[in-house]
Amino acid sequence: MTSAHRLTLRDLPAYRTGCEQGYRLQPGQVVILVGLATCGLAAGGADVAAAIREELASRQPEVCAAGRQVEVRSTGCLGLCEQEVLVDVHFAGQPRLTYAHVTPDLARRIVAEHVVGGRPIENRIIGRIEDEDHPYKDQTACAKQVRIVLANCGFIDPERIEHYVARGGYAGLERVLQGLSPAGVIAEVKVSGLRGRGGAGFPTGLKWEFAARAAGDKKYVVCNADEGDPGAFMDRSVLEGDPHAVIEGMLIGAYAIGADEGYIYCRAEYPLAIKRLRVAIEQAEALGLLGRNILGTGFGFELHIKEGAGAFVCGEETALMASIMGLRGTPRPRPPFPANRGLWDKPTNINNVETWANVPRILVRGGAWFAGIGTERSKGTKVFALTGKIRNTGLAEVPMGITLREIVYEIGGGIQNDRQYKAVQIGGPSGGCMPASLLDTPVDYDSLVAAGAMMGSGGMVVVDEGTCMVDLARFFMAFVQSESCGKCPPCRVGTRLMLETLERICAGEGQPGDIDWLVDMGRKIKAFSLCGLGQTAPNPVLTTIQYFRDEYEAHIRDKTCPAGVCPALVSFGVIADKCKGCGRCIKVCPSGAASGKLKEVHSIDAALCIRCGACFEACKFEAIERGQPAAAPAEVAG
Amino acid sequence: MSAGPEFDRTALDRILAAHQGRSGALIPVLQETQETYGYLPRPALAIIARSLGMPVSRVYGVATFYAQFHLKPRGRHIVRVCLGTACHVRGGERILEQLSASLGVAPGDTTGDLLFTLEKVACLGACGLSPTMMVDQATYGRLTPRAALDVLERYRRGAAEVAT
Numbered sequence: 001m002t003s004a005h006r007l008t009l010r011d012l013p014a015y016r017t018g019c020e021q022g023y024r025l026q027p028g029q030v031v032i033l034v035g036l037a038t039c040g041l042a043a044g045g046a047d048v049a050a051a052i053r054e055e056l057a058s059r060q061p062e063v064c065a066a067g068r069q070v071e072v073r074s075t076g077c078l079g080l081c082e083q084e085v086l087v088d089v090h091f092a093g094q095p096r097l098t099y100a101h102v103t104p105d106l107a108r109r110i111v112a113e114h115v116v117g118g119r120p121i122e123n124r125i126i127g128r129i130e131d132e133d134h135p136y137k138d139q140t141a142c143a144k145q146v147r148i149v150l151a152n153c154g155f156i157d158p159e160r161i162e163h164y165v166a167r168g169g170y171a172g173l174e175r176v177l178q179g180l181s182p183a184g185v186i187a188e189v190k191v192s193g194l195r196g197r198g199g200a201g202f203p204t205g206l207k208w209e210f211a212a213r214a215a216g217d218k219k220y221v222v223c224n225a226d227e228g229d230p231g232a233f234m235d236r237s238v239l240e241g242d243p244h245a246v247i248e249g250m251l252i253g254a255y256a257i258g259a260d261e262g263y264i265y266c267r268a269e270y271p272l273a274i275k276r277l278r279v280a281i282e283q284a285e286a287l288g289l290l291g292r293n294i295l296g297t298g299f300g301f302e303l304h305i306k307e308g309a310g311a312f313v314c315g316e317e318t319a320l321m322a323s324i325m326g327l328r329g330t331p332r333p334r335p336p337f338p339a340n341r342g343l344w345d346k347p348t349n350i351n352n353v354e355t356w357a358n359v360p361r362i363l364v365r366g367g368a369w370f371a372g373i374g375t376e377r378s379k380g381t382k383v384f385a386l387t388g389k390i391r392n393t394g395l396a397e398v399p400m401g402i403t404l405r406e407i408v409y410e411i412g413g414g415i416q417n418d419r420q421y422k423a424v425q426i427g428g429p430s431g432g433c434m435p436a437s438l439l440d441t442p443v444d445y446d447s448l449v450a451a452g453a454m455m456g457s458g459g460m461v462v463v464d465e466g467t468c469m470v471d472l473a474r475f476f477m478a479f480v481q482s483e484s485c486g487k488c489p490p491c492r493v494g495t496r497l498m499l500e501t502l503e504r505i506c507a508g509e510g511q512p513g514d515i516d517w518l519v520d521m522g523r524k525i526k527a528f529s530l531c532g533l534g535q536t537a538p539n540p541v542l543t544t545i546q547y548f549r550d551e552y553e554a555h556i557r558d559k560t561c562p563a564g565v566c567p568a569l570v571s572f573g574v575i576a577d578k579c580k581g582c583g584r585c586i587k588v589c590p591s592g593a594a595s596g597k598l599k600e601v602h603s604i605d606a607a608l609c610i611r612c613g614a615c616f617e618a619c620k621f622e623a624i625e626r627g628q629p630a631a632a633p634a635e636v637a638g
Numbered sequence: 639m640s641a642g643p644e645f646d647r648t649a650l651d652r653i654l655a656a657h658q659g660r661s662g663a664l665i666p667v668l669q670e671t672q673e674t675y676g677y678l679p680r681p682a683l684a685i686i687a688r689s690l691g692m693p694v695s696r697v698y699g700v701a702t703f704y705a706q707f708h709l710k711p712r713g714r715h716i717v718r719v720c721l722g723t724a725c726h727v728r729g730g731e732r733i734l735e736q737l738s739a740s741l742g743v744a745p746g747d748t749t750g751d752l753l754f755t756l757e758k759v760a761c762l763g764a765c766g767l768s769p770t771m772m773v774d775q776a777t778y779g780r781l782t783p784r785a786a787l788d789v790l791e792r793y794r795r796g797a798a799e800v801a802t
């Protein structure tokens with residue numbers, strides 16, 4: 001890498017021009033991009049990248065003879081997780097072509113046939129990018145997406161600051177330091193209408209104003225990168241794919257409120273995000289974009305990374321700050337708000353990763369531009385993590401106000417294996433379930449709250465007929481119960497009681513009155529808990545009762561689980577006429593209950609069966625029958 | 639690997655020296671101590687408390703509050719099976735059951751040969767490829783119980799190669 005020298009405000013434009021030239025492909029240049037964020041790596045990206053490098057090395061003479069200069073570039077996540085491992089081939093002056101589901105073997109072929117031979121492997125290409133601001137715009141899944149937060153993810157190498165600068169990076173900071181007053185920055189953010197992306201949707205400009213006005217000579221800014229919602233990964237993708245956007249946002253926020261020090265609190269489960277943040281901070285410091293006397297203007301800002309230590313409640317802002325200070329991460333009542341008394345009792349402004357990443361773009365393109373996207377009260381875009389039983393799992397950045405139906409069916413491609421949509425769970429453990437009847441709800445802060453859910457972090461877990469809503473409610477309750485910090489009784493005791501009731505219902509021991517009791521207890525916990533964890537913990541239960549009450553009743557009254565999930569309420573058997581004896585069920589059965597000779601009818605031993613349903617899902621011939629368990633003899637007699 | 643009766647504090651002293659005087663040092667010190675020793679040995683907690691000038695009870699309070707800290711020795715490889723929402727609806731429990739059965743340990747425990755510690759985790763952030771698990775720092779996605787076993791087998795062979 002070029003040895004860095006500290007820049008001044010005056011040098012920045014020339015430095016950017018140099019970066020742009022380096023980033024643009026020169027005639028004869030070919031870039032092979034490999035998606036190496038956590039999702040790409042989890043799908044085997046490291047082996048693919050190694051195969052590409054090996055193949056290139058062994059074909060070096062041919063590459064030279066063809067007059068090509070080939071660069072292998074690692075990038076962040078484009079958002080197409082379902083298609084990982086993704087490899088793109090970009091010839092100078094041509095659209096960038098994307099290969100999906102790349103294995104090391106295919107990677108070698110891509111190098112040999114496409115990169116060296118100049119013949120794209122057409123039947124393995126899933127899309128083309130002509131314009132980096134509108135990737136795959138000819139495809140339904142991408143047509144309605146608007147990339148502001150994810151603008152750089154999947155394009156730049158996140159470990160090279162030159163790439164970020166080439167794509168307009170640090171231009172927001174430049175504009176600010178060139179002559180905007182702190183009040184001017186806050187005014188711009190207010191005009192944009194940006195609201196916090198960490199869950200509650202508090203107006204960001206207003207929050208900054210509180211911190212700016214708070215008395216104190218020492219102030220802090222904090223980035224909440226705890227991303228505790230189990231089923232959400234947009235913050236991780238931004239941190240891994242475009243870390244400088246977050247850093248630049250924090251710099252601008254620090255300038256606006258008068259802070260000279262900041263923390264990024266990142267969960268320890270994200271080692272790659274932490275590593276890339278470290279690299280980014282080092283590079284920004286070396287160029288004089290971070291640290292003392294930034295760009296020669298006298299403005300200084302020191303940025304630290306704190307690793308979270310595995311507690312969901314630490315995503316709550318007061319608990320998070322306690323954790324940064326080295327204490328147990330328990331929340332405290334507000335007020336006083338962090339804007340007045342935060343880290344070490346100093347005024348502190350805390351925002352979520354995605355909130356911060358929006359800031360540089362707002363400063364470059366103007367608050368009015370941002371306010372032109374979205375709805376009346378929810379401006380800009382939101383990144384959602386689409387997961388569960390949806391066809392195109394991955395990330396989607398959409399303008400606020402788009403309907404759930406558009407997200408699930410157009411962007412998400414509908415339900416896997418053409419099964420029936422049942423619900424989408426939005427907002428994680430604090431959110432709720434949206435049934436099919438609410439698919440036309442616009443996705444914005446206020447409409448979701450009106451439906452009993454909430455934007456939360458932006459996790460969207462789609463479930464189909466094979467998911468039991470009572471079990472899902474039990475799952476979330478178990479999660480919040482174990483994550484409750486234990487400080488306030490409504491949350492500590494109330495969630496335990498609700499969990500016990502849900503466990504009983506799933507075990508087929510539910511009683512009449514349980515549902516009303518759950519609703520009543522849920523309301524109490526919401527009303528009396530100390531922090532947002534308890535105040536929202538009952539939401540998954542309350543919304544599933546509201547929209548799927550009949551499923552609860554089936555468990556309680558009929559002792560059946562309509563989705564066939566709750567182990568106590570199902571049994572599995574082989575339908576002899578349909579079984580071809582293929583052995584798939586035997587292969588997937590984790591407990592050895594499925595057995596039989598090849599090409600003969602198989603069987604399932606009820607005594608060994610743990611009722612996990614693996615055989616049911618694996619069978620290609622619908623030869624596994626899911627029914628009610630045979631009644632225990634004692635019950636028959638009784 | 640063997641934790642003898644004598645606690646070797648050289649590494650710990652180095653960690654403490656690097657953090658001396660910094661406010662909020664307790665959690666990073668615990669994290670680095672655990673990284674070095676594999677877990678938080680009891681004698682270490684007392685030394686940390688003394689060095690940071692706080693009661694041992696506060697060090698314990700923090701060490702037991704966070705899921706990340708361990709007061710018992712752990713295996714050479716930490717296997718963390720994701721039971722987050724996305725993995726839950728796509729069969730994460732089945733992966734855990736399978737690994738638990740074939741390693742012969744309950745979640746939270748370590749195999750007798752100190753090779754693997756099996757744990758649950760709520761979301762690794764690779765939900766698009768659920769069900770997932772993490773072995774040490776590497777994330778594996780699109781798992782089936784069988785594929786998960788194969789992954790561990792690779793680590794077991796790796797360990798055998800190192801040993802011979």
Ligand SMILES: Cc1cc2nc3c(=O)[nH]c(=O)nc-3n(C[C@H](O)[C@H](O)[C@H](O)COP(=O)(O)O)c2cc1C
Binds near residue numbers: 198312457
């Ligand atoms: C239990 C609980 C968990 C939370 N977890 C997170 C989280 O993981 N990430 C996040 O950004 N905000 C989380 N929040 C919200 C934060 O308290 C806070 O509102 C947010 O960081 C403010 O940033 P924003 O205004 O940019 O949204 C959580 C809140 C509660 C009550």
Ligand code: FES
Binds near residue numbers: 231724764
């Ligand atoms: S839920 Fe398993 S990786 Fe997110």
